[in-house]
Amino acid sequence: MSAFSLNHVYESQQFDRSLLDIVFSTADEMKADLQTRDRQHADALKGKIMASLFYEPSTRTRFSFESAMARLGGAILTTENAKEFSSAAKGESLYDSTHVMCGYADVIVMRHSEPGSAKTAAEVSTVPVINAGDGSGQHPTQALLDLYTLKDSFSNIDGVSIAMVGDLKYGRTVRSLSYLLTKYDKIKIYYVSPDVCRMDDDIKTYLTQNQIEWAEEDDLTKVLPLVDCVYMTRIQKERFHDPEDYVHAAGKYILDLKKVQMMKADAIIMHPLPRVDEIPQEVDQDPRARYFEQALNGLYIRMALLKLLLDQ
Amino acid sequence: MSAFSLNHVYESQQFDRSLLDIVFSTADEMKADLQTRDRQHADALKGKIMASLFYEPSTRTRFSFESAMARLGGAILTTENAKEFSSAAKGESLYDSTHVMCGYADVIVMRHSEPGSAKTAAEVSTVPVINAGDGSGQHPTQALLDLYTLKDSFSNIDGVSIAMVGDLKYGRTVRSLSYLLTKYDKIKIYYVSPDVCRMDDDIKTYLTQNQIEWAEEDDLTKVLPLVDCVYMTRIQKERFHDPEDYVHAAGKYILDLKKVQMMKADAIIMHPLPRVDEIPQEVDQDPRARYFEQALNGLYIRMALLKLLLDQ
Amino acid sequence: MSAFSLNHVYESQQFDRSLLDIVFSTADEMKADLQTRDRQHADALKGKIMASLFYEPSTRTRFSFESAMARLGGAILTTENAKEFSSAAKGESLYDSTHVMCGYADVIVMRHSEPGSAKTAAEVSTVPVINAGDGSGQHPTQALLDLYTLKDSFSNIDGVSIAMVGDLKYGRTVRSLSYLLTKYDKIKIYYVSPDVCRMDDDIKTYLTQNQIEWAEEDDLTKVLPLVDCVYMTRIQKERFHDPEDYVHAAGKYILDLKKVQMMKADAIIMHPLPRVDEIPQEVDQDPRARYFEQALNGLYIRMALLKLLLDQ
Numbered sequence: 001m002s003a004f005s006l007n008h009v010y011e012s013q014q015f016d017r018s019l020l021d022i023v024f025s026t027a028d029e030m031k032a033d034l035q036t037r038d039r040q041h042a043d044a045l046k047g048k049i050m051a052s053l054f055y056e057p058s059t060r061t062r063f064s065f066e067s068a069m070a071r072l073g074g075a076i077l078t079t080e081n082a083k084e085f086s087s088a089a090k091g092e093s094l095y096d097s098t099h100v101m102c103g104y105a106d107v108i109v110m111r112h113s114e115p116g117s118a119k120t121a122a123e124v125s126t127v128p129v130i131n132a133g134d135g136s137g138q139h140p141t142q143a144l145l146d147l148y149t150l151k152d153s154f155s156n157i158d159g160v161s162i163a164m165v166g167d168l169k170y171g172r173t174v175r176s177l178s179y180l181l182t183k184y185d186k187i188k189i190y191y192v193s194p195d196v197c198r199m200d201d202d203i204k205t206y207l208t209q210n211q212i213e214w215a216e217e218d219d220l221t222k223v224l225p226l227v228d229c230v231y232m233t234r235i236q237k238e239r240f241h242d243p244e245d246y247v248h249a250a251g252k253y254i255l256d257l258k259k260v261q262m263m264k265a266d267a268i269i270m271h272p273l274p275r276v277d278e279i280p281q282e283v284d285q286d287p288r289a290r291y292f293e294q295a296l297n298g299l300y301i302r303m304a305l306l307k308l309l310l311d312q
Numbered sequence: 313m314s315a316f317s318l319n320h321v322y323e324s325q326q327f328d329r330s331l332l333d334i335v336f337s338t339a340d341e342m343k344a345d346l347q348t349r350d351r352q353h354a355d356a357l358k359g360k361i362m363a364s365l366f367y368e369p370s371t372r373t374r375f376s377f378e379s380a381m382a383r384l385g386g387a388i389l390t391t392e393n394a395k396e397f398s399s400a401a402k403g404e405s406l407y408d409s410t411h412v413m414c415g416y417a418d419v420i421v422m423r424h425s426e427p428g429s430a431k432t433a434a435e436v437s438t439v440p441v442i443n444a445g446d447g448s449g450q451h452p453t454q455a456l457l458d459l460y461t462l463k464d465s466f467s468n469i470d471g472v473s474i475a476m477v478g479d480l481k482y483g484r485t486v487r488s489l490s491y492l493l494t495k496y497d498k499i500k501i502y503y504v505s506p507d508v509c510r511m512d513d514d515i516k517t518y519l520t521q522n523q524i525e526w527a528e529e530d531d532l533t534k535v536l537p538l539v540d541c542v543y544m545t546r547i548q549k550e551r552f553h554d555p556e557d558y559v560h561a562a563g564k565y566i567l568d569l570k571k572v573q574m575m576k577a578d579a580i581i582m583h584p585l586p587r588v589d590e591i592p593q594e595v596d597q598d599p600r601a602r603y604f605e606q607a608l609n610g611l612y613i614r615m616a617l618l619k620l621l622l623d624q
Numbered sequence: 625m626s627a628f629s630l631n632h633v634y635e636s637q638q639f640d641r642s643l644l645d646i647v648f649s650t651a652d653e654m655k656a657d658l659q660t661r662d663r664q665h666a667d668a669l670k671g672k673i674m675a676s677l678f679y680e681p682s683t684r685t686r687f688s689f690e691s692a693m694a695r696l697g698g699a700i701l702t703t704e705n706a707k708e709f710s711s712a713a714k715g716e717s718l719y720d721s722t723h724v725m726c727g728y729a730d731v732i733v734m735r736h737s738e739p740g741s742a743k744t745a746a747e748v749s750t751v752p753v754i755n756a757g758d759g760s761g762q763h764p765t766q767a768l769l770d771l772y773t774l775k776d777s778f779s780n781i782d783g784v785s786i787a788m789v790g791d792l793k794y795g796r797t798v799r800s801l802s803y804l805l806t807k808y809d810k811i812k813i814y815y816v817s818p819d820v821c822r823m824d825d826d827i828k829t830y831l832t833q834n835q836i837e838w839a840e841e842d843d844l845t846k847v848l849p850l851v852d853c854v855y856m857t858r859i860q861k862e863r864f865h866d867p868e869d870y871v872h873a874a875g876k877y878i879l880d881l882k883k884v885q886m887m888k889a890d891a892i893i894m895h896p897l898p899r900v901d902e903i904p905q906e907v908d909q910d911p912r913a914r915y916f917e918q919a920l921n922g923l924y925i926r927m928a929l930l931k932l933l934l935d936q
Contacts, residue, residue, distance in 0.1 A: 042359050047666050049694050051687060060412060063363060063389050067416035070361050070387035075694035077687050080393055081704055095905065096898060100684060103920040104691035274408060281407065296415040354671050372724060375675060375701050379728035382673050382699035392705055586720060593719070608727040 004308040008122035010131040011138045012176045017183045024148055026304035027297070034071065034300075041303075044311050045074035051105035052078040053097075054132070055112040060273070061132050064295075065109045065141075068302035074310075077105060083113075095124050102127045107310055110134075128309040136172060141305065142272060143176035145298040149290060150229060152297065153268050157181075161188040163223045166233035166253055166278060168199040173272045174233060178203050182210040189214040190223045194249035197239050220253055224262040230255065232271045232278050232291075250278070257282045270294050316620040320434035322443040323450045324488045329495045336460055338616035339609070346383065346612075353615075356623050357386035363417035364390040365409075366444070367424040372585070373444050376607075377421045377453075380614035386622075389417060395425075407436050414439045419622055422446075440621040448484065453617065454584060455488035457610040461602060462541060464609065465580050469493075473500040475535045478545035478565055478590060480511040485584045486545060490515050494522040501526040502535045506561035509551050532565055536574040542567065544583045544590050544603075562590070569594045582606050628932040632746035634755040635762045636800045641807045648772055650928035651921070658695065658924075665927075668935050669698035675729035676702040677721075678756070679736040684897070685756050688919075689733045689765075692926035698934075701729060707737075722748045731934055734758075752933040760796060765929065766896060767800035769922040773914060774853060776921065777892050781805075785812040787847045790857035790877055790902060792823040797896045798857060802827050806834040813838040814847045818873035821863050844877055848886040854879065856895045856902050856915075874902070881906045894918050 004022050006014055015023070033041045050069040052062050057080040066076050082097075094112075098121040101108055107128045110118050115137030122129040133139040150157050162181070164174045168191050178199070181187045189212065191199045198216065207214050217223050224230065232255055240246040255269065260283055263269075271279060271291040283289050316334050318326055327335070345353045362381040364374050369392040378388050394409075406424075410433040413420055419440045422430050427449030434441040445451040462469050474493070476486045480503050490511070493499045501524065503511045510528065519526045529535050536542065544567055552558040567581065572595055575581075583591060583603040595601050628646050630638055639647070657665045674693040676686050681704040690700050706721075718736075722745040725732055731752045734742050739761030746753040757763040774781050786805070788798045792815050802823070805811045813836065815823045822840065831838045841847050848854065856879055864870040879893065884907055887893075895903060895915040907913050 039359065047663065049691060053683075057391075057393050059391050059394055060409075063391075063413065063416050066389045067361060070389070075700075076387075076389075077690045077694070077700075078390070078702070079681075079683050079687075079704065080391065081681050082683055093905075097684075099916050100897065100919045101687065103916070104687045104923060273412065281405075292411050292415070295412045299416060351671065369703075369705050371677075371703050371706055372721075375703075375725065375728050378701045379673060382701070385671075388699075388701075390702070392703065585724065593717075604723050604727070607724045611728060 006309070008125070008129045009140055009305055009309070010118040010122050010129065012140045012143045012179050014140070015144070015180065015183070020144075020147065020180070020183060022308065023144060023301065023304050024151055026308055027148055027300040030071075030303040030307070031300045041072055041307070043073040044307055045069065045072040048074040048106040048310055049104070050074055050076050050107050050109060050306070051101055052076065053082045053101060053108055053110045054078075054080045055083040055110070058111055058133065060295075061111065062109075064298045065130075065132060065302050068299055068306055071299070071303055072306060074306070094120055098124045098129070107306065130305060130309070133172075136170070138176060139172050140176065141298065141302060142173050143180050144305075145294065145301040146173065146177045146231070146270065146272070147180050148301055149268075149270060149294045149297050153290065154228060157187075158185040159187070160184070160229065161190070161227045162229040162231055163190040163192050163220075163227045164199075164231045164233070165192045165220060165255070166235050167197045167239065168193045168233075169197040170236070170239065171233045174199070174231065175203055177231070178207065182207060182212050187212050190227060191216045192218065192220050192223055192253070194218065194235070194245070194252070196245070196249075197235065218252075220255070221259060221262060224259060225264065228264065228267050230263065230267065230269050232269065232275070234274075234276055234278055253278060255279050255283065257286065260286050260288060263288060318621070320437070320441045321452055321617055321621070322430040322434050322441065324452045324455045324491050326452070327456070327492065327495070332456075332459065332492070332495060334620065335456060335613065335616050336463055338620055339460055339612040342383075342615040342619070343612045353384055353619070355385040356619055357381065357384040360386040360418040360622050361416070362386055362388050362419050362421060362618070363413055364388065365394045365413060365420055365422045366390075366392045367394040367422070370423055370445065372607075373423065374421075376610045377442075377444060377614050380611055380618055383611070383615055384618060386618070406432055410436045410441070419618065442617060442621070445484075448482070450488060451484050452488065453610065453614060454485050455492050456617075457606065457613040458485065458489045458543070458582065458584070459492050460613055461580075461582060461606045461609050465602065466540060469499075470497040471499070472496070472541060473502070473539045474541040474543055475502040475504050475532075475539045476511075476543045476545070477504045477532060477567070478547050479509045479551065480505045480545075481509040482548070482551070483545045486511070486543065487515055489543070490519065494519065494524050499524050502539060503528045504530065504532050504535055504565070506530065506547065506557075506565070508557070508561075509547065530564075532567070533571060533574060536571060537576065540576065540579050542575065542579065542581050544581065544587070546586075546588055546590055565590060567591050567595065569598065572598050572600060575600060630933070632749070632753045633764055633929055633933070634742040634746050634753065636764045636767045636803050638764070639768070639804065639807070644768075644771065644804070644807060646932065647768060647925065647928050648775055650932055651772055651924040654695075654927040654931070655924045665696055665931070667697040668931055669693065669696040672698040672730040672934055673728070674698055674700050674930070675725055675732050676700065677706045677725060677732055677734045678702075678704045679706045679734070682735055682757065684919075685735065686733075688922045689754075689756060689926050692923055692930055695923070695927055696930060698930070718744055719748050722753070725749075726751045731930065754929060754933070757796070760794070762800060763796050764800065765922065765925060766797050767804050768929075769918065769925040770797065770801045770855070770894065770896070771804050772925055773892075773894060773918045773921050777914065778852060781811075782809040783811075784808070784853060785814070785851045786853040786855055787814040787816050787844075787851045788823075788855045788857070789816040789844060789879070790859050791821045791863065792817045792857075793821040794860070794863065795857045798823070798855065799827055801855070802831065806831060806836050811836050814851060815840045816842065816844050816847055816877070818842065818859070818869075818877070820869070820873075821859065842876075844879070845883060845886060848883060849888065852888065852891050854887065854891065854893050856893065856899070858898075858900055858902055877902060879903050879907065881910065884910050884912060887912060
């Protein structure tokens with residue numbers, strides 16, 4: 001499997017374009033393998049153990065990783081309750097927990113509320129650590145599956161124009177995706193959000209430094225006809241001081257079927273899920289709706305990462 | 313496996329007598345296979361994944377399903393915490409959760425507090441959904457294992473007389489079992505309960521329409537000598553307005569060894585478990601006590617359903 | 625596997641020296657097997673099911689058992705929530721829970737808050753029960769792995785001198801380890817603790833009756849140069865009436881690098897983990913620090929027990 005040089009996956013910054021290519025082509029291979037009856041990779045990780053160490057529950061992400069491991073024939077140890085480790089009462093450090101846990105498993109998938117915790121764990125661990133979300137920090141496998149969904153839809157990510165819509169200030173996924181898009185050429189990003197949750201300057205500066213075209217816009221309908229992808233996110237009520245503002249903002253950023261009709265015929269709609277009401281269910285039948293496919297792409301990406309990290 | 317035509321199992325009403333026959337003969341086959349050293353079905357579901365989606369914990373039911381899957385060589389993803397999905401905070405619909413989850417598993421076993429939720433999930437899911445209890449609604453695999461226990465004891469269910477005892481108004485199991493007994497001939501049902509928790513009229517009307525003989529009785533001792541099966545259930549304190557009434561009622565419906573002696577020699581005692589004190593431990597040694605066997609029958613029934621749904 | 629005569633493992637008292645020898649040599653075999661690429665025991669328990677019945681969460685212990693089972697190719701049913709079984713609301717007895725559970729699994733690993741519960745479960749169960757800690761009672765696999773760590777370090781446990789430090793009154797591990805050391809010759813034990821948490825008389829009397837030399841000491845630095853092993857445990861704040869006393873005591877029993885230098889060059893430091901601050905992280909690099917190895921030995925011991933109980 002040649003040039004996959006990572007021992008851990010804790011942040012998007014670890015990936016350059018050649019690593020992304022390896023991950024995506026391995027994901028393609030996994031996807032194809034799952035469609036065969038006589039699966040070639042069904043026992044690829046037989047005898048290996050994955051520990052799901054979730055310090056906060058996230059059934060969707062955990063099941064996606066565990067399904068990936070099971071589809072490759074590996075075994076799973078799981079907890080949604082890992083914070084019991086580091087409880088005030090017992091006071092054990094993440095350092096000690098990781099040190100012990102890496103004796104029991106061949107790969108650790110970790111979800112933690114503290115930014116940077118996956119990287120800390122990776123420094124101690126003798127086995128690969130994969131970050132499944134560390135608070136307001138990173139969620140690199142989500143960023144990879146988002147990018148993979150673009151690649152899957154347009155075959156070439158270069159040249160794609162994308163609108164990111166909703167809560168851009170606090171949204172971990174849109175930040176990571178923006179970051180990774182700088183690896184590609186002729187990207188154009190539109191940030192569409194209410195004033196209170198605009199994309200932070202650090203990302204915008206980074207994009208400019210990397211010759212990525214970007215613009216801000218608060219009117220979703222203006223942007224819809226222009227882009228290849230509309231990436232929707234939830235707008236959270238608690239960001240708004242005045243409940244009136246929330247109702248107004250939420251209404252403006254709902255992508256209903258009428259707005260969908262303003263999009264290009266071959267454009268796509270993405271969403272990291274869970275959604276609340278920013279995409280009504282009526283949109284699900286539109287061929288542009290790709291969010292459930294996107295969730296499924298998480299399986300292929302996680303299979304690819306597990307295989308690349310464990311089966312070298 | 314020929315004529316097993318179901319894609320999902322969400323309610324007892326899906327089963328007619330020919331489907332019941334297929335389930336029971338497959339359960340027989342599973343039971344026999346487990347007793348062999350060189351098990352023929354040990355890898356029947358190798359490479360398949362079952363997701364246990366429990367929106368409320370029920371260790372017994374969950375383990376019964378997961379043991380069934382493991383005995384057939386399948387893999388398991390599990391949560392007792394699935395309600396985190398649909399939390400007020402995130403607000404995701406069961407529709408979306410199911411849509412995502414069916415990409416990660418080959419069969420979904422769901423426990424939910426909301427009646428009808430398993431059927432809703434089945435409508436969306438691209439993989440089989442099995443209802444493991446939906447609130448006050450259905451618990452079809454319990455009804456199947458109850459019926460299978462009768463069949464296992466009397467070889468022919470036709471002609472069986474059964475007393476259902478305890479909380480008949482709120483007891484999901486006695487309602488479903490009553491319903492399924494209409495598929496058989498010459499059944500006689502005695503409903504034995506305190507006044508406050510008598511069987512509802514809908515079931516009694518349904519029985520009459522289907523030519524099933526039934527009677528109501530509040531004196532357990534009168535019925536004991538007449539029946540082939542005494543199906544005990546818990547009487548819950550909170551149903552009674554006056555605590556005195558509860559003590560009186562509970563006392564009347566305790567099946568102690570003295571009362572057991574009033575039963576026919578070849579009659580059987582069933583209980584869906586957990587029990588509290590309606591059957592004292594002294595009864596366990598009596599050969600008529602079949603409630604632990606009944607729990608074990610749950611394993612065979614669930615193996616049968618998994619095999620029929622996944623290995624066609 | 626000859627003379628392993630136990631059907632269950634619920635307390636240290638079940639082990640005599642010949643049983644300990646069998647467990648330790650099997651653990652050696654497991655450890656060696658894990659280091660081979662073409663593992664001989666990878667499928668030793670294929671088709672077997674272990675149920676982790678944790679009435680209170682303990683991710684570390686649970687993962688250690690589950691990793692052991694997975695390394696031998698077995699399947700796992702798991703709950704950290706087993707107390708839901710015996711909830712006041714449902715009121716089911718451990719007797720009934722065990723009775724049902726032993727139909728679903730080939731071995732039950734149980735953690736419970738009630739002393740004696742594992743033994744109670746073993747009396748009912750038709751499959752092996754392993755005690756993974758029952759409140760203030762026993763934690764026999766911890767005692768076995770502690771002893772195995774001594775054996776692993778000194779090849780012969782006879783003649784070992786050991787200081788047990790910290791909370792000796794409430795510490796389950798030091799009590800069990802003291803008990804098992806009576807099976808060996810020429811042992812010397814130093815109990816080093818603040819006044820409020822000295823070792824209870826029952827153990828001291830038992831040691832004397834079994835010709836084991838022991839002494840009490842409150843100055844850790846005096847003992848350090850004398851012993852082959854320093855077994856550290858946490859001192860819990862809540863044992864002290866006066867917070868001042870705690871600060872003073874905790875300070876005296878911290879094994880920092882300066883104190884470590886007073887130990888023999890070939891002595892070892894053990895700790896059952898989790899640690900708080902009684903061993904600072906600076907000590908981890910010292911070759912005498914063996915607590916992470918000790919945790920790993922838990923894996924080999926548990927593999928050995930599972931194999932001995934299930935693969936006879």
